[in-house]
Structures are given as C-alpha cells and as structure tokens.
Amino acid sequence: xxxxxSLTSFPRLETERLFLRQEIPEDAPAVFTVFSDPKVTQFxxxxxxxxxxxxxxxxxxxxxxxxxxxxxxxxxAPVQDNTLIGSCGFTWDTQAxxxxxxxxxxxxxxxxxxxxxxxxxxxxFGFSKCxxxxxxxxxxxxxxxxxxxxxxxxxxxxxxxxxxxxxxGQHHDLEQFVxxxx
Numbered sequence: 001x002x003x004x005x006s007l008t009s010f011p012r013l014e015t016e017r018l019f020l021r022q023e024i025p026e027d028a029p030a031v032f033t034v035f036s037d038p039k040v041t042q043f044x045x046x047x048x049x050x051x052x053x054x055x056x057x058x059x060x061x062x063x064x065x066x067x068x069x070x071x072x073x074x075x076x077a078p079v080q081d082n083t084l085i086g087s088c089g090f091t092w093d094t095q096a097x098x099x100x101x102x103x104x105x106x107x108x109x110x111x112x113x114x115x116x117x118x119x120x121x122x123x124x125f126g127f128s129k130c131x132x133x134x135x136x137x138x139x140x141x142x143x144x145x146x147x148x149x150x151x152x153x154x155x156x157x158x159x160x161x162x163x164x165x166x167x168x169g170q171h172h173d174l175e176q177f178v179x180x181x182x
Contacts, residue, residue: 010066013074013125015117019082020074022066023059027075030084031055039107043143065091076105076118085109088118090126090135097133099126110145119153127181134181138174147175155179 013020023031032055034040041048049055062073073089086105093099101122105115126132137155139146151157155177 007066007069007072007130010072011125011129013121014079015121017079018114018118018121019077019079020088020118020121021077021082023062023073023075023084023087025056025059027084028052028055028059031058031075031087034084034086034104034106037107040104043140043146044104062087062089069094071099073102074118074122076114078114085114086118088115088122090122090132097131099130099132099135101135101137115149116152119149123153123179132181135179137177139177141173141175147177150177150179153179 010022012022029052032049032052035044035046035049035055035058038048046058062071065071065073069092071089071091073087075084076086076088077084086103086109088101088103090099090101101119103115103119123135126135135155137146137150139150141160147157156179158176158178160173160175
C-alpha cells in the first residue's frame with residue numbers, strides 16, 4: 001500500500017445507489033440475513049450462519065483487520081435505507097502493493113448491478129488512493145456469476161490453482177483473476 005496513504009479512519013464511499021461504509025454491531029441482524037442464506041455461502045469459506053452471534057463475530061474480525069492494517073471490508077447499503085445487503089473489500093499485501101478482493105451479496109439483490117457498482121468504487125479507491133499496483137481474486141470453478149462479474153470489471157484469468165483453498169472440510173480448485181493498475 002502507498003506509504004503516503006494513511007487509513008487511520010475508515011473511508012466512507014458513495015455511489016449512485018450505494019453507501020459503502022464500516023460495519024457496526026447494529027448491522028449484525030443484516031449480516032446474519034446475508035450469511036444465513038445457503039445460496040450466498042455456497043461459494044464462501046464460511047458455513048451458513050445459524051446464530052446471530054456468528055454475525056457479530058464477522059463484524060468484529062473485519063473491524064480488527066482494519067485496525068491492524070491487514071485489510072478493509074466495506075458494508076454495502078442502498079442509499080434509501082442504509083441497511084446492509086452485503087460487503088466487499090481488500091486484504092492487503094503491502095510489500096507487493098497489491099490486494100486480494102472479496103465480496104458477497106444477499107441473493108435477493110443478485111443480477112441488479114449492485115456488486116458491479118460497489119466493486120468499481122473500491123477498485124478506483126484502491127488504485128487511486130492506496131497506490132495498489134494490482135488486485136487479485138480467487139473464485140471457485142463453478143461460481144460462474146462471480147467469474148462473469150470479474151471479467152466485466154476488466155480482470156483477466158491467470159488459470160486454475162489446484163487444491164488451493166481449504167474450507168468446509170475439503171480442498172477446492174480456485175481460478176485466479178488479476179486486474180492491473182491502468
């Protein structure tokens with residue numbers, strides 16, 4: 001990450017339809033709604049939530065990751081009601097001036113352009129404000145919607161990483177995508 005950029009306070013971003021903001025404990029019911037849907041967790045390295053406490057744990061881990069400078073995760077909320085419908089963010093690799101990107105969205109908001117809008121905003125922030133040189137994403141092979149999203153945003157496939165992920169008790173092949181700074 002660019003040494004001149006100090007993220008001492010959480011940056012709030014705004015798009016035409018969305019607020020991208022820090023998640024707070026009061027967001028736990030909305031986070032629980034997202035992660036209690038098996039359609040959302042199908043391709044995620046989290047089990048489907050069954051208890052509200054799991055949502056508090058995710059918010060706490062994301063807050064801590066930001067505080068120690070390991071990453072940033074924005075909650076995604078429509079401007080009309082500011083209720084979280086998902087999240088997106090980066091895990092930093094400060095030495096390489098790069099980041100891994102991650103995201104999820106409540107299934108009722110799929111295929112409406114919300115994630116495209118959110119990711120465009122954070123990618124622009126990452127490249128222009130943080131000095132990132134490139135951003136990577138790793139996607140399970142049968143997550144077609146995520147692959148299409150990344151390609152639409154200009155990412156390029158770098159191939160399949162065999163048995164690269166391990167969650168839910170098994171190894172997963174992951175396709176790696178990269179987007180270089182323009």
